[in-house]
Amino acid sequence: MTATNPTLNPAGGASAPPAGVRPARRRTSSRAAERRRKWYEIIGLTTPAVIVYVMFVLVPMGFAVYYSLFRWRGVGPPTEFVGFDNYVLAFEDPIFLDALRNNAIIVVGSLLIQGPVALAVALLLNRRFRGRTLFRLLVFVPYVLAEVTVGIMWKLILTDGGTLDALMRSLGLGGMVQAWLADLDVVIWTLLFVLTWKYVGFAIILLLAGLSNVPHELTEAASIDGASWWQIQRHITLPLLGPTIRIWMFLSMIGSLQVFDVIWVTSVPAVRSLGASATMATYMVDNGFFARLWGYGNAVAVILFVISFVAALLFQRFFLRRDIEGAITTRRVK
Amino acid sequence: MTVAANGVLPRPSRRRPPVTWGNPLTYGLALAVAAVSIAPVVYVIVGGFRTTPQIVADPAGLPDPWVFDNYARVLTQSDFWGQAFNSAVIALGTTLGVVVLGVCAAFVLARYTFRGREALYTFFTLGLLFPAGAAILPLYLMLRDLNLINSYYAVMLPQIAFALPLTIVILRPFLAAIPRELEDAAAIDGTGRLGFLWLIVLPLSRPALVTVGILAFVASWNAFLLPLLVLGDVSLHTLPLGVQNFSSQYTSDTAGILAFTSLAMLPALLFFTFAEKQIVGGLQGAVKG
CATH class of the missing domain: 1.10.3720.10 (MetI-like)
Incomplete structure (x- = not known):
């Protein structure tokens, strides 16, 4: 990117168009040259983004479909064509089915728990009171921390005989202590709790952003008309928050379907390999990358992709159309 | 969540209500939410000032005495x-x-x-x-x-x-x-x-x-x-890789991990x-x- 006219002073940029500089106006010889130039600019400016995007986002998924049709250990080109066997294998593996179930628990659990909690906290922190900024900052902390940090932190707290157990015993709740991360029936709920703790802040940020878009005049007018705080939230704020809530649901769902980091770091590999704490993504990495079953791993990748894609399209079709119209859909449907 | 309906309602007479002290309930709830959000983080940071034997003896205690050795060790000896x-x-x-x-x-x-x-x-x-x-x-x-x-x-x-x-x-x-x-x-x-x-x-x-x-x-x-x-x-x-490796390599060094x-x-x-x-x-x- 270079300025076409070197005599312009870059410092004059921001608010006012540079004045006082009057170079000879560059005249293109013909309209055709002008058009050609426009196309050069369009192509020149978009090509780098298109190349990187196609190469690292689209092409890999294409390769995944191809690799998934082979039994392949990742050495040399794939040769042993097996058709859809890898897909059949996946759906016959009880561990993979466990992973699917766990993903479903995380998707639904996240929506049902985080949604109401985040809404309540966002409404609370949207009230004007002294110290609000500090409280907001503190509530966002879990969301900013790296997933790995969060995972290790909770692993130390939840480990057998760890901090939580000691705390519960000292409060006389020793009888309720569980093997939080080792009990095959408990671990997925423990992980759901950790995920909720980590990601509810994101929902709160989004909802607060949505709340700040609610015109002050509306709530003010309602309160003049004698509406209570609850009535205002129920009949003005919530309906206006609809688009934000739906976008959050969409992002939360897609994130839950591919959740990897927190699960991988927090859960014990032995428990994961039994399926109790596996998700589709951990199952895919365990089998594809670490067990070097590349064809099989890629089949799982395609399944994960298709599930996410279909879920996204369905959600978009039924909930999101009005909200991000023009962003993902091409045409404005009115 | 229960929030009293009075109190923080914007005054109708002004365009933008002034920032006021909220009622105690607002602060109580806000404090509770903030505590849940940062308690584990505080625990990790404070825990880094204890020794592993201290932590093993009482996982939920406070540093006694405060030791700075863990942080010094991580900053000087690790990657x-x-x-x-x-x-x-x-x-x-x-x-x-x-x-x-x-x-x-x-x-x-x-x-x-x-x-x-x-x-x-x-x-x-x-x-x-x-x-x-x-x-x-x-x-x-x-x-x-x-x-x-x-x-x-x-x-x-x-x-x-x-x-x-x-x-x-x-x-x-x-x-x-x-x-x-x-x-x-x-x-x-x-x-x-x-x-x-x-x-x-x-x-x-x-x-x-x-x-x-x-x-x-x-x-x-x-x-x-x-x-x-x-x-x-x-x-x-x-x-992130470093944290994960450190925690799986030195599993017994809880204080160091913290x-x-x-x-x-x-x-x-x-x-x-x-x-x-x-x-x-x-x-x-x-x-x-």
């Missing part, structure tokens, strides 16, 4: 600084790439009229539906075939690619909103469209650029799965404290679409 350096290089490279590529593409999509523009935009937004996690195995194979494994590029390029759709979605409306008159004025002064981009659009859109830059930076700084697969070389490890974990989360916390407005503002823009 902490090298990993922080790697994280910084990768995150900065990713941010730069995302912002430059994103702003160029978004500029064309916002300010040029040409056949196929909406198709190109849809093509980019399609990427929002492609989960980065699902593509990780073929991505690894491709990077391996390109001989990029064990290089910064192996992390940066895919991160840039996956951040582009959201960047373009955020930037395009922002760039489109710059008044047409400015572009005309620039044209009258003899500035071409590229000059307009460089001299007027970039300075004007700095808030939006900062936002997408911060989002890309934080995502890259925290990334785990991609570096885990493509950075086998220990000397290239980023902080100290390492605290130090690893410090940059993110500081960064967020300073950039909170931008992050929230950016998401706000994204919500508006």
Whole structure:
């Protein structure tokens, strides 16, 4: 990117168009040259983004479909064509089915728990009171921390005989202590709790952003008309928050379907390999990358992709159309 | 949640009500929420000042006496600084790439009229539906075939690619909103469209650029799965990998793990404290679409 006219002073940029500089106006010889130039600019400016995007986002998924049709250990080109066997294998593996179930628990659990909690906290922190900024900052902390940090932190707290157990015993709740991360029936709920703790802040940020878009005049007018705080939230704020809530649901769902980091770091590999704490993504990495079953791993990748894609399209079709119209859909449907 | 209906209602008589002290219930609830959010974090940081025997004897106690040895040990003897350096290089490279590529593409999509523009935009937004996690195995194979494994590029390029759709979605409306008159004025002064981009659009859109830059930076700084697969070389490890390795290598050194974990989360916390407005503002823009 270079300025076409070197005599312009870059410092004059921001608010006012540079004045006082009057170079000879560059005249293109013909309209055709002008058009050609426009196309050069369009192509020149978009090509780098298109190349990187196609190469690292689209092409890999294409390769995944191809690799998934082979039994392949990742050495040399794939040769042993097996058709859809890898897909059949996946759906016959009880561990993979466990992973699917766990993903479903995380998707639904996240929506049902985080949604109401985040809404309540966002409404609370949207009230004007002294110290609000500090409280907001503190509530966002879990969301900013790296997933790995969060995972290790909770692993130390939840480990057998760890901090939580000691705390519960000292409060006389020793009888309720569980093997939080080792009990095959408990671990997925423990992980759901950790995920909720980590990601509810994101929902709160989004909802607060949505709340700040609610015109002050509306709530003010309602309160003049004698509406209570609850009535205002129920009949003005919530309906206006609809688009934000739906976008959050969409992002939360897609994130839950591919959740990897927190699960991988927090859960014990032995428990994961039994399926109790596996998700589709951990199952895919365990089998594809670490067990070097590349064809099989890629089949799982395609399944994960298709599930996410279909879920996204369905959600978009039924909930999101009005909200991000023009962003993902091409045409404005009115 | 129960909140008393009186108290904090805006006074009808003024346009913007003054910031007041909330009622005790508001503070009680806010304090409870804040405590749940940061108690584990405080525990980790404080725990780093204890010794492992102290922690084993009483997992939920306070430091007695406070020891600084764990933090000193992590800062002097571990690979902490090298990993922080790697994280910084990768995150900065990713941010730069995302912002430059994103702003160029978004500029064309916002300010040029040409056949196929909406198709190109849809093509980019399609990427929002492609989960980065699902593509990780073929991505690894491709990077391996390109001989990029064990290089910064192996992390940066895919991160840039996956951040582009959201960047373009955020930037395009922002760039489109710059008044047409400015572009005309620039044209009258003899500035071409590229000059307009460089001299007027970039300075004007700095808030939006900062936002997408911060989002890309934080995502890259925290990334785990991609570096885990493509950075086998220990000397290239980023902080998240370092934390994970440290905790699985020195399982018995609980105090050390706590100290390492605290130090690893410090940059993110500081960064967020300073950039909170931008992050929230950016998401706000994204919500508006």
